[in-house]
Amino acid sequence: MSDAALLQVRDLTATFWGAGTALRVVNGVSFDIARGEAVGFVGESGSGKSITARAIMRLAPEGSSIAWGGSIRFGGQDLLTLDERAMRDVRGRRIAMVFQDPMASLNPVMTVGAQIDDVLRGHAGLSRRAARRRTIELLDQVGIRQPALRADDHPHQFSGGMRQRVLIAIAMSCQPDLLIADEPTTALDVTVQAQILRLLLRLRRELGMALMLITHDFSVIAGMVERVHVMHAGTIVESGAVDALFAAPRHAYTRALLDAVPRIGTGA
C-alpha cells in the first residue's frame, strides 16, 4: 500500500508562532492517499484539517509564521524540504486546490479566461492562443455554457456556483495528480452544492486524479470518497472506509459529528 501511495504524510505537525508563544494546531498526523483515490477529511473548524491541506501545498496563511514538522512524501520528494522554486512547480501542476469561498478566490479585476490562461501559460508553457483554446475547453468541461463568450467576463458577472466551477477549471487546468478541495461547497446554496459535488466526482473519474475532500459536513462525504479520516484537535481520531464509519462509528467524536447532520423524518 505505502509503495503505491501517491501522497504519504507522516507525523505532520504545524505550529503557529506569534507573540512569543507557540500554538500547535496539527499534532502528528499520518495518512496515505493512493493514486486516483478519494479521501475525506471531516472535523469541526479548528480541527486542523485545512492546515493539513495547506501543509501539502506549503501555503502558510499570509502574515502568519508557521513551522511544519514531519514529512510529506509526494512523487519521491519531501514537499516540506523542497525549495520554493520546485514547490511552485508542484503547485497547480501536480497538486491543485479549490478553496472555500468562490466569491473571494478569483481576482476581481481580471477576466476569468485570463486567469486560467495565466496558469496554462505558466505551467504548460502554452502560447497565448493555445492557452485560450484550452481555457474554453476547460470552462466547457466544468459546465459553463457559451464558454468562449464567458471567458471574457469578469468574476462579478458569475454566480457563486459558476465561480466555483471556474475555480475548479483553474485547478484542473494542468491535470494535477491530486486535487485538494477545502470545503468546496460550504459557501454555496444547497442545490448548487450537489451540482459542484457531482462535477468533482465526474472530473475525478474522467481524469483519474486523487481527491482530498475536506469538510465539516458528513453529508458531503457520502458517495464522494472511499475512505474518511475524522480530525479533532489536530489529530486523526478515527479512520476507515466510509460505509463502515457511517454504520458503526467507534469514536465518540465521530458519533457526535454524525449526529450533527440534520435529517428529515426518522431515517438512518
Added chain:
Amino acid sequence: MSDAPRRRTRGQALLAAGGVLLAVLLAIVLIGPLLAPYGAAKTSADSLAGPSALHWLGTDSIGRDVLSRLIIGGRITLLISFVAVAIALVAGLILGLVSGYVGGGTDLIIMRLLDVVFAFPVFLLAIAVVASLGPTVRNLIITIAIVYTPALARVVRGPVLSVKRWDHVEAARSVGIGELTIAVRHVLPLVISPVLVQTSLTLSNTIFTVTALSFLGLGPPPPDPNWGSMLAEARQFMELAPLTVIGPAAAIVLASLTFVVLANGLREMLDVAGR
C-alpha cells in the same frame, strides 16, 4: 450606499470640469508655441500696455506679449510637473509595492528611508536639492520627483498590505503563479484607485512647487519664460500693469485647481465603483 447616485453625478460633473481644464493644459504643453500669437522674446515698442486687440493681456516691462509668454512659459512649467510626477509615480509604485508585498525587514528599511525624505518640509528640501545641483530643467525634475515619491509610495503600500491577504492571492499562489506575477497582476491593479487620486493631488502641489522655485530664481534659466519667473519679473510693475502679475498668478491657480478638481472627481467615482 444610499448617496451613491448623487456622488456619481457629482463625480461626473467634477471629472467633466477637470477634463476641460486638463484639455487646455495639455494643449498648452503639446501645441503651445502654435497657439501663442507672438514669440516669447518678441518685443514691441509698447511696454506695460493694458489689454488691447493686439495684446489681449497687455505687454510686460520690455514690451513682450503677456498672453504669448503665459502659453509658452506654461509649457515648460507643466512639462516639468508632468515628467516629475510620472517619475515619482513609477518610483512610488515600485517602492510601495515592494515594501508592502515583501514586508518584514525590506518594508522597514524602505519605509524608514522614505520617512527621512518625508520628514523634511517639501519646499525646504526642494530648495536645498536644486541649490546644490544647480537650477536646470533636469535637476528640477529630479528634485520634484524625489520629494513627492514618499507620499505616493505610502499610498500604494497601505492597500497592498491588505490586498495581499485576500483569498484570490492565495488561490493564485496555490496554482503555482510566481510572486512577481502575483504582485503585479493580482495585487497592484486592486490598489490603483487611491493612487490615481493621490497622483492628481500631487500634480496640483507640484505645479505650485515648480512655480515657487522658479519665482525664487531656482527654475529654468532665463530668457525662456515660465510662470514663476514671469511673476517675479512682473512684481515690480504690478501697480502699472496689474495684468502682468494677475496673468501668471491666475494660470498657476487654474492649473493647480485642475488637478484638485480631477482628484475629487476621481475619488467620488472610484469610491462608488469600489466594493
